[in-house]
Amino acid sequence: MSQALPSQWTSFRLPRNIPIMVSDRRRLRIERLLDEAEDAVARYDWQAVREAAQAVLAFDPENSDALDLLTGAERALSVSAPTPASPNPTSVSSSATSPTSDQPRSFANGRYQVKQFLGESGKKRVYQAHDSALDRDVAIAVIKAEGLDDVARTRITREAQAMGRLGDHHNILQIHDLGEDNGQTYLILPLMTGGSVEALIQNAPDDRLELEQALDIAKGVCRGLEFAHSRGIVHRDLKPGNVWLADDGTAKIGDFGNRGLTVSPRECRILYIHILVEHEVGNFDQAEAYLEELLDAMRHNSPGRIEYSFLSGLIPMVACITGKTERLDVAKEAGQALFSIDRGTDRLGELVQFAQTGLGLAAVLEGNAAAAREQYAALESQRGLMLMLGGMANNRVLGLLAQTMGDLDQAIVHFEDALAFCRKAGYRPELAWSCCDYSDALRERDADGDRAKSIALLDESLAISSELGMGPLIERVLARKLEIQGVASVDIKTSIDAVASAVQSEQPDLRSHAAPDGTVTILFSDIEGSTQMTERLGDQLMQQVLRGHNDIVRHQVAAFGGFEVKSLGDGFMLAFSSARRALQCAMAIQRAFAAHNHEHPEEPVLVRMGLHTGEFVQEMDDFFGKNVILASRIADQAHGGEILVSSLLKELTDSAGDIRFGEGQELELKGLSGLNRVYLVDWS
Known part of the structure; x- marks a missing residue:
């Protein structure tokens, strides 16, 4: 006889955007109040929503979730509350609310013809529509514009784009399109005829699912989360109401694109690795999207927090790959903020080295000999080590700093040490970059035998980077080889x-x-x-x-x-x-x-x-x-x-x-x- 999953599964939630400085006791109180507000939304009890949101704001006046809930409640109380249409705003129900007088008729110049109103939450209104171009029904989630400034609109767009990247997975709700119509931002989503897991539980006997069905849903959710986490994205509001079911019962995680999507500061290490890797292989659009998410997460934390220091080394490392230096000021600010933290903090030693390396690379990129000399002195004791946070050999950094200082002979000593270290340890991507940088120093010195050795180093760098698919380095090495032969460099795009x-x-x-x-x-x-x-x-x-x-x-x-x-x-x-x-x-x-x-x-x-x-x-x-x-x-x-x-x-x-x-x-x-x-x- 099959068993059922307890109804407590419906209350499973992940932490919301509550400031770190709030005490654990107060944090739990805010969590409970927000849960009460969301339960009240499901009941369309807007008075209870308003009271719970106001209680949260008494503890945390800038809590974005409470502000959103309060805005929705105030609007709902100013008009007649709609009858609950369906537990799932992207699913079809025969009892869908009748269209209101201000219901839009179409979107995207008539491509999406609105058929009926499906439901409303604190942040969006959802309609069923017909896509005339592809002859299919879809759901349109219209983001509520009340109280949104340009920053908020930009964030919504970026989050929707991130959701779009995740949407290729079998267990993540895909976003078909993102657009704006008469000042209204909207998302085009699949029409999930299977309803939500929340509705499934509510309609089950005693609010319990059969064990086999519950396990199938849980497995699908885990697969979707694993994929999202691999892309540096976490879901802050996972619950049965945000998991939809396709016709065949496949579970799909949704609502990343409004308030569920975030980059947790605890995931900064994972995310910045993704940023570096995407830059290394030349996927700049993907890398930039990840970097914007990390920057956005950092903006929501005090600049004095340890996580903020990741930017101090990451941004200069990215600039070394792309050659773009417009964010170096952010890196310097993050580095200086780290140095002001109590030196007894755990992990600080590794992060200080990371920040000093970033400041050193910034000096190299800006050609600042005085700053290079200062960071060279700070990092010299670390020669022969690998910067674990960024995957750079410290000897390569010292070589670049010595070259910026004008000491080419000392730079070449460091580059030789970097090559020996990387070859012995098997760090092939770093070896490829070290070969290229070493070649530049030899070309600048131009002593007897330097040209031939420079070419040999470029050949080694090209062989490694080609095998590993390091597009930007391939382009750089090819440009160097053409320059040595007196051939003008070309713009490599394909x-x-x-x-x-x-x-x-x-x-x-x-x-x-x-x-x-x-x-x-x-x-x-x-x-x-x-x-x-x-x-x-x-x-x-x-x-x-x-x-x-x-x-x-x-x-x-x-x-x-x-x-x-x-x-x-x-x-x-x-x-x-x-x-x-x-x-x-x-x-x-x-x-x-x-x-x-x-x-x-x-x-x-x-x-x-x-x-x-x-x-x-x-x-x-x-x-x-x-x-x-x-x-x-x-x-x-x-x-x-x-x-x-x-x-x-x-x-x-x-x-x-x-x-x-x-x-x-x-x-x-x-x-x-x-x-x-x-x-x-x-x-x-």
Whole structure:
């Protein structure tokens, strides 16, 4: 006989936004009052809501939850209270409240046609609507604008965007869209016909769920929370009323986007690691969203709190990756705040080193020799150690500081120590950065043998960063290598750009892959929108996509006798001795991906390609200076699922009449003078 879950499960809540300085006794009192207010909301007892909220504000006048509840109660008491429509504001109920006179008729220029009013809470009104573009019913949560300033609106938008990133998970309620209509901010959500877990419990015999059903729901909630926590996001108001059920009974956590979403100061370590990693791999939009969440969490804490000090080292480390220094003042303020804390505080020693490292990096980024000298003296006793909070070798930091001070010989001693330390310990990402920084110091000193060693260090850095997918470092190293060769740096925005820059720098010998007339046909390709795909899928799933993509490309290259010149991430440069075989290979690759996408329409892989033929043997320098660039620029013009070729390649492959080409178009290609005629290939 199955057992039931006790009804006490309905009262499970996570701590709210209550200031740390409030005593434990008062904190519990505030928690109880807020629980009473929320229970009163569920009963539509607005007088009780107002009284409970006012009691909270007597203890904590700035409590945002109480202020929201009070605003909702005052508004509800000023009009006739609606009849409870459904325990779940995003689910359909036959007893839904009749539309009020001021109910909106549509949103987004008529795309979403409002059908009925579903319910109301302290922060939003929810309507059922029909999405005319996709022919489906949705729920529209309209954020109440009363009392919202620009800061609050910005926060709502940012929280909704964070919720959107989490929405790809099976157990998290997805946000379809975010918009504004006549000054009203709204969210488009799925219409959850299964109702809420709270309603499920209320409708169950004796308010008890069967054990098997309760366990299924709890497992789904745990999976959703695990995913959210892995992204540095915690839910402050988890309860049965914020867990919805899909048609098949799948539990989905919701209400992250209003007052449930926060970054707990206790999770700062986890979140700042995510920020550093996302910056390392070049996912700057994702990283910036995480950083904004961390900054927002810090604003709600006293600058004297220990958690605030995370910013002192994090911001300069991020600036070292991106080159953007506009937030360094925040880092300096956080560092100085930490130094004012009683030195007997637990963990302070590690955090002081972290803050001093951040101040040192700020001095390096600003080229401030005096500040660099001050921080060098503070950090010198830590040489040979690893900064555990930031993953930086202290010797690399000392090398950068010595270089900023103008002592290049001492800087090189520190960089040598950093390399030895990282190699012995196996810290490969830090080794890659140390190689690049060491190379810069050697180039600046420019003594005998420095240039050759600088190039060797860049080669080592490029090999590691390419393997680990460290996009910003790849771009930096390629730019350095081109500068050493006297070639102007390019703006690297795609995988094709990165591969082309690497090949220009390395200039591999392709004579063995040339045709008898000395020509080589080049094919560039990458995945359209790979950065956005990574944000949707996450790093682990994206790595699976890349492995599948690379297997398809390499299988076809081998079948058509091609040669893989270079690959970085999802970008490829391939070489063929035959223009015809190169084009046939490109067509076979596109057909293979078309078959893959037919089987996996939920996440199609769209590959773009560009081809050109150039003479290699007699004009090697010109080949890399012009032909490689031309082929890469043609590929950059292609859209996902397209093959574009140069006019010369069309001429070489058009005689048999078995390959169909579109009408040619004249294009201006970045870095090349004049117009270049390209043709679209019909590979279907």
